[in-house]
Amino acid sequence: MLEKIEQLLKEIEDLKASNAEELEALRIKYLSKKGAINALMADFRNVAADKKKEVGMKLNELKNRTQERIAALKEAFEAQDNGAAELDLTRTAYPVDLGTRHPLSIVKNEIIDIFSRMGFTIADGPEVEDDWHVFSSMNFAEDHPARDMQDTFFIESHPDIILRTHTSSVQSRVMEVSQPPIRVICPGRVYRNEAISYRAHCFFHQVEGLYVDKNVSFTDLKQVLLQFAKEMFGEDTKIRLRPSYFPFTEPSAEMDISCDICGGEGCPFCKYTGWVEILGCGMVDPAVLEANGIDSKVYSGYAFGMGVERIANLKYKVKDLRMFSENDTRFLTEFEAAN
Numbered sequence: 132m133l134e135k136i137e138q139l140l141k142e143i144e145d146l147k148a149s150n151a152e153e154l155e156a157l158r159i160k161y162l163s164k165k166g167a168i169n170a171l172m173a174d175f176r177n178v179a180a181d182k183k184k185e186v187g188m189k190l191n192e193l194k195n196r197t198q199e200r201i202a203a204l205k206e207a208f209e210a211q212d213n214g215a216a217e218l219d220l221t222r223t224a225y226p227v228d229l230g231t232r233h234p235l236s237i238v239k240n241e242i243i244d245i246f247s248r249m250g251f252t253i254a255d256g257p258e259v260e261d262d263w264h265v266f267s268s269m270n271f272a273e274d275h276p277a278r279d280m281q282d283t284f285f286i287e288s289h290p291d292i293i294l295r296t297h298t299s300s301v302q303s304r305v306m307e308v309s310q311p312p313i314r315v316i317c318p319g320r321v322y323r324n325e326a327i328s329y330r331a332h333c334f335f336h337q338v339e340g341l342y343v344d345k346n347v348s349f350t351d352l353k354q355v356l357l358q359f360a361k362e363m364f365g366e367d368t369k370i371r372l373r374p375s376y377f378p379f380t381e382p383s384a385e386m387d388i389s390c391d392i393c394g395g396e397g398c399p400f401c402k403y404t405g406w407v408e409i410l411g412c413g414m415v416d417p418a419v420l421e422a423n424g425i426d427s428k429v430y431s432g433y434a435f436g437m438g439v440e441r442i443a444n445l446k447y448k449v450k451d452l453r454m455f456s457e458n459d460t461r462f463l464t465e466f467e468a469a470n
């Protein structure tokens with residue numbers, strides 16, 4: 132019996148297996164119910180009483196050693212498998228999906244870039260604002276419809292706290308802490324209480340501009356906007372200004388650019404007028420300057436504001452405004468930016 136055990140102990144030290152099938156065959160041969168070790172266990176009762184202790188210990192050693200050996204073999208060929216995979220230098224690398232810049236960011240950055248080169252700096256302000264900075268300081272009358280719940284998001288239980296409806300609130304914040312010359316653009320997200328459709332959303336993005344100094348005239352405004360239009364839409368772009376009304380500017384105007392699809396001939400995009408509207412502008416109302424601590428007898432200024440979505444629509448001909456906020460990567464990856 133002892134001889135048989137010693138022989139098996141030697142045998143198992145030389146075991147080899149290179150795959151799971153071979154290993155399983157070894158396990159069955161030695162460790163299964165009908166395996167070699169169990170057969171010895173069955174014979175154990177025939178061992179003479181004085182040898183039982185010695186043989187029993189040897190038998191246990193054999194069993195343990197066999198289990199260890201088979202486990203070691205398993206680990207060895209598994210490690211070999213992994214090693215081979217890790218070292219396969221012929222495999223191609225997984226393609227890394229680089230994101231693209233959001234079309235609204237591309238357009239916003241382009242607008243910022245153009246005005247930066249004309250000497251405007253960027254001003255920022257909070258999206259959750261108070262009534263003063265959004266409406267009162269901007270010369271909105273107490274009964275102006277924009278103050279209505281229908282148009283503006285109010286923070287519940289705080290009738291004075293709202294989500295800004297335009298970035299003019301940033302103009303107000305700049306004026307209250309600085310004196311002219313002031314030349315800033317205010318890019319940011321704004322909110323309106325509107326039903327979401329292909330042409331309206333409850334939030335969108337604006338870039339507003341403000342220039343206040345001595346002797347600022349409407350001519351300055353027109354020249355800056357013409358320069359902007361040419362850089363944004365091409366050298367041949369023409370602009371026209373139509374009289375309009377805003378609470379914070381006087382006189383006020385809306386600016387159209389010549390339709391770049393038909394070149395001014397008239398097409399469905401420009402509704403056969405040859406012109407498309409892109410922004411609102413005007414001379415800062417003296418009441419706004421005074422409300423924000425600037426002497427309107429000494430200084431004058433102009434302001435303008437445009438919707439980033441509107442400019443993006445014109446540049447990329449995106450018909451449905453909702454596409455910009457639906458996170459559809461098929462749409463978003465269409466836009467490649469250099470900046």
Ligand SMILES: [Zn+2]
Nearest residue numbers: 390393398401
């Ligand atoms: Zn047209």
